[in-house]
Structures are given as C-alpha cells and as structure tokens.
Amino acid sequence: MKATLIDGKKVSQEIREELKPRVQNLIQQDLKPGLAVILVGDDPASQVYVRNKEKACEKLGVYSLKHQLPSTTSQNDLLHLIDELNNNPAIHGILVQLPLPKHLDEKKILYHINPLKDVDGFHPYNLGRLMIGDPIFLPCTPWGVQELLSRYQIDISRKHVVIVGRSNIVGKPLSMMLVQKAKAANATITICHTGTENLAQHTQMADILIAAAGSPKMITGELIREGVVVIDVGINKVEDKLVGDVDFDSVVDKASFITPVPGGVGPMTIAMLMANTVKSAERTLHG
Ligand SMILES: NC(=O)C1=CN([C@@H]2O[C@H](COP(=O)(O)OP(=O)(O)OC[C@H]3O[C@@H](n4cnc5c(N)ncnc54)[C@H](OP(=O)(O)O)[C@@H]3O)[C@@H](O)[C@H]2O)C=CC1
Ligand SMILES: Nc1nc(=O)c2c([nH]1)NC[C@@H]1CN(c3ccc(C(=O)N[C@@H](CCC(=O)O)C(=O)O)cc3)C=[N+]21
Ligand SMILES: [Mg+2]
Structure with missing residues (x-):
C-alpha cells in the first residue's frame, strides 16, 4: 500500500477562504478582528511561527499586533501587558508564544489571559469546558x-x-x-x-x-x-x-x-488560530 498524502497546506487555505466572508461581515459592522502575539526572547523557531501568523492575519484582513519583548522581561511587566490587552477592545485574541524564558512562571501568565480572548485554548477554563464537551476555544x-x-x-x-x-x-x-x-x-x-x-x-x-x-x-x-x-x-x-x-x-x-x-x-494550527480569532470577535456581537 502507498499512503495518500494529507495536504494540510491546501486544507488550511480552504479554511482561511471560508473565514473571509465572516471577516468581511465583521468589518462591515466596524469590528475588525484583532490578534495580539507576545514573543519573549528571540527563539528563531518561534520567529518563523510568528511570521506565519502575521502573514495569515494580513491575507485575511485581521489586525495583528506583535509585542516582541527582550528575554529579560520581568513577570510583572508581562502581566501588565496582558492586563492592557485584556482591556483593549481592538484585541480579540491574545497568544503568548511558548516556551517562555525560565525565569517566567508560565502557568501564572497563561492563567492571566482573559479566557474569552484565549484563542490558544490553553487557559484552564477553556480546557475544562473542552473536557465536559462544551468548548469555547479549542486548542x-x-x-x-x-x-x-x-x-x-x-x-x-x-x-x-x-x-x-x-x-x-x-x-x-x-x-x-x-x-x-x-x-x-x-x-x-x-x-x-x-x-x-x-x-x-x-x-x-x-x-x-x-x-x-x-x-x-x-x-x-x-x-x-x-x-x-x-x-x-x-x-x-x-x-x-x-x-x-x-x-x-x-x-x-x-x-x-x-x-x-x-x-x-x-499550517492547520495557523488556520485554526485565525478561526478562533474570528469566532472571538463574533462573540463580542452576540454575547
Ligand atoms: N504542528 C504544530 O502546529 C505544532 C507542533 N508541535 C510539535 O509537536 C511535538 C510535541 O509538542 P509538545 O506536545 O509541546 O511536546 P512536549 O515536549 O511538551 O511533550 C512531548 C510528549 O511526548 C512524550 N514523548 C517524548 N518522547 C517519547 C517517546 N520516545 N516515547 C513515548 N513518548 C514520548 C513525552 O512524554 P513524558 O510526558 O513522559 O515526558 C510528552 O508527553 C513537538 O515536536 C512540537 O514542536 C507542537 C505544537 C504545535
Ligand atoms: N502559545 C503558543 N501557541 C502555539 O500554537 C505554539 C506555541 N505557543 N509555540 C510553538 C508551537 C509550534 N507551533 C507551530 C505553528 C505553526 C507551524 C507551521 O506553520 N508550520 C509550517 C511551516 C514551518 C516552516 O516552514 O518553518 C509547516 O509545518 O508546514 C509550526 C509550528 C505553534 N506553537
Ligand atoms: Mg511543550
């Protein structure tokens, strides 16, 4: 048997196409979906993912905000930035790129993200909802x-x-x-x-x-x-x-x-991140 290749690149493009009319509809109502990515340090692999995310946002018409912070950033500064993004109405999704430098408390930082903006689906509230079969954001x-x-x-x-x-x-x-x-x-x-x-x-x-x-x-x-x-x-x-x-x-x-x-x-990870960001923006309309 010779395996059939599953083309994630193609499927991810299809999914992003399907999101376009939803984004257009939001923009007509003056609601441009927005995604903030926080990158602490300069891990080269992370840079690639962050660039791919920015490209996907741009193609889809999603506002993308990148916070590139030095690897010496303190826990408090990072928590304050998350507070600011939690309260920023232009931002519907917050993603803190993992892994974080060792001096930062990863759990504390992830728990600080408003679960309704947690487009990664890593917050325990979202993982709990997933577990009981009533998810908001799937990882x-x-x-x-x-x-x-x-x-x-x-x-x-x-x-x-x-x-x-x-x-x-x-x-x-x-x-x-x-x-x-x-x-x-x-x-x-x-x-x-x-x-x-x-x-x-x-x-x-x-x-x-x-x-x-x-x-x-x-x-x-x-x-x-x-x-x-x-x-x-x-x-x-x-x-x-x-x-x-x-x-x-x-x-x-x-x-x-x-x-x-x-x-x-x-590529599917990126497409689903876009889907979660669009879903999050839509939720602000429907409550
Ligand atoms: N395609 C994408 O979009 C993404 C890809 N990744 C990639 O997926 C991979 C996994 O990521 P992540 O889940 O974060 O990894 P982690 O390192 O957090 O977890 C790896 C898991 O695999 C187990 N494991 C490791 N080696 C073996 C082995 N030889 N036999 C059996 N079990 C093993 C570990 O077991 P134990 O718990 O006992 O240590 C652990 O549970 C990585 O390559 C990562 O880069 C991650 C996220 C997104
Ligand atoms: N908070 C957080 N959320 C994440 O989702 C997250 C993270 N941290 N840290 C790192 C891992 C890894 N990850 C990838 C995403 C896209 C590609 C991707 O686009 N890969 C393409 C191209 C890769 C390339 O060309 O380098 C591919 O496999 O074809 C890969 C890996 C998300 N992660
Ligand atoms: Mg890991």
Missing part, C-alpha cells in the same frame, strides 16, 4: 488534526486512536476532543508517553496514530500496522531541516494516509 493544533481527518472523510467514530505524547497543548486536549460523544469524535483512545511499556504493542493497535512526542522520526515502519492513518504533529529542527516525529520513508508504504512535515499539521 489550535488538536482542532487542526480533527479538522484534517474530517475533511479527508476519515471516520473517527468507533476507531482506536493512539496518541504518542501527553502535553497540555497537544496530546491531552486532543485525546479529550476525540473521546467526546460527538461528531468527528467518539473514538477509543490510548495515550502513550515515556512511561509507556512496550510502545510498539500499543501503536500497532491503532487505526489512527497521532505522533506528538517531539522526537524526530521515532515512529518507524515496525511500529505500525498496514493500513493505519498516520498524523505527524512533530516539528523538529534537525541540522537546520524540519522533520516530524514520523520516519516518513519507512511508514509511507504501509500507511493508508499520512501527513507530511512541513505541509501537514503546522
């Missing part, structure tokens, strides 16, 4: 994964989804989304991590395997069953090249579908 990367599967008409319901990785921003929220009794969900979920004994035994049981470990090319052909759908969330810099968590070459002939890196989940 962008998990939502992007779900949307990719839906748009390729890959059934999730009743399937066994195995996720490698249990972070609060990818693995855990994704597992909670796909286990819901809801559309594009209703799966049986296994979550693997570094404490998992015999990883291969679990990954080989998957109908859909989602790699979100941050370990370059760790998912090899031996770890998968013939016909599995493979979603690669990993974005790893290896010798200045982007590689996923999936060893594409040894998996592509066994899988039924596969996402590439780049051009898979990455």
